[in-house]
Amino acid sequence: MADQSLPLRRHLIANAVALAPSYAALGALYWSGNLAGRPALIALACVTAITVVLVQRYLVSLARFARFVGELSGEQEPVMPRLSFAPATEELASAAATLATGWRRQRASIDNLAASAQAVVDGLPDPLIGVDRQRRIVRTNRAAVALLGTMGADRDLSTALRHPQLLSAIDSLLETGADGNFVGPDQTAVEIVLAGAPELDVIAHARRLPRAAADGSLALIVLHDTTALRRAERMRADFVANASHELKTPIAGITGFIETLRGPARDDATARERFLGIMAEQADRMRRLVDDLLMLSRIEQHEHARPDAEVDIGRVLLGVQDLLQLKAASRSVALELATDPALPKAVGDYDELTIVFQNLIDNALKYAKPSTVVRVTARPLGEGQLSVAVSDEGDGIPAAHLPRLTERFYRVDTARSRQLGGTGLGLAIVKHVVNRHRGRLDIQSTPGKGSTFTVTLPAA
Ligand SMILES: Nc1ncnc2c1ncn2[C@@H]1O[C@H](COP(=O)(O)OP(=O)(O)O)[C@@H](O)[C@H]1O
Ligand SMILES: [Mg+2]
Secondary structure (H helix, E strand, O other): OHHHHOOHHHHHHHHHHHHHHHHHHHHHHHHOOOOOHHHHHHHHHHHHHHHHHHHHHHHHHHHHHHHHHHHHOOOOOOOOOOOOOOHHHHHHHHHHHHHHHHHHHHHHHHHHHHHHHHHHHHHOOOOEEEEOOOOEEEEEOHHHHHHHOOOOOOOEHHHOOOOHHHHHHHHHHHOEOOOOOEOOOOEEEEEEEEOOOOOEEEEEEEEEOOOOOOOOOOEEEEEEEOHHHHHHHHHHHHHHHHHHHHHHHHHHHHHHHHHHHHOOOOOOHHHHHHHHHHHHHHHHHHHHHHHHHHHHHHHHHOOOOOOOEEEOHHHHHHHHHHHHHHHHHHOOOEEEEEEOOOOOOEEEOHHHHHHHHHHHHHHHHHHEOOOOEEEEEEEEEEOOEEEEEEEEOEOOOOHHHHHHOOOOOOOOOHHHHHHOOOOOOHHHHHHHHHHHOOOEEEEEEEOOOEEEEEEEEEEO
């Protein structure tokens, strides 16, 4: 009990104060002769005993009150003690308890605010770092930790980002003149390259806040990853170069034959027939290329809009089979179609899905060995999906090529692809259409044995 630990001095003083008036009164009565010695001593003893007991109780109540008030600032609300020997402290205690409840509520809402602020910052997709006036890291969000690893709090920014250009830009942001005012710009952007695998192109946008935030942040740095943008730019440039190059060859061929037909072969009927045949072939190649390019750009334009019609894949496959039957026969490849009777309708676009399977089956026929079978198997997958697999018994594709196979103009063997009338755009078109359908394209291939291209689509 706390009352046992009350210091003796406090007891003595409290008792002295409480006993002083009684002692004075008894003394006055005795000295004035109104009270005899014996009764005076008895009264003195009684008054002392009762006072000591009462004072003791009172002090215990006070100690309990003090302890209660002390506990109010803790995490948990303490139980209000019984303070019957000090009624006034009871009122004080309940007032203090009310105050503490209000304070606790306020602290909860402050904690809540801080947590929401961190949640908002964590929700940002771009890495964010807050630095204080001394350029020390005082806040990071989840994306920053994911990119740069855990950063020690209150460490200098240079421990996380060792880019002199960025550091000096931040320094100039935080620089103050003799009058204490900032002298530099209040925002800046620096392009940096973050080492690692893969290397990242990043624009660091830094902005100084009008005044330091509660956590000490004075400047915020947001890292914006531009790697994909750069890659897209590069790809676009490559694409234009590739497309031009693909067109250049047939144009050069046709131009050459026109020259020949105008000059040396002017009167040679046999040569004219042959050259016109080759020219028609080259023109056809250009037409195919332009058709594929247009198709690709059309699909790309609305890649984000998901088609929503119900498509009977069985019918699509029959249509493609009709279209390619001749080609199969000419290469003595058997085209076998197996459609599960329980195949659900797919969600998609009839024409685009026709193009997908036309491309896949065309490839299978082209790259199959003569007198083999190309199998097309359509079946339900459950979980609202269906799959169509196109398998051939061809030369297969070495694993190293698989990840890049759907890139535009990417071919395992360019000369062979050209000779077979390919544009190198077929699988790129397939990939884009499948993406637009929120589907998936899986490629499995064993060199020497054959390949299987499987398209998974959402079922209606
Ligand atoms: N079934 C297959 N078997 C072997 N190789 C294939 C098959 N399908 C595609 N390829 C390879 O992938 C490349 C890209 O295919 P695609 O984009 O359709 O272009 P292509 O116009 O050459 O058919 C082809 O050039 C070929 O090297
Ligand atoms: Mg193809």
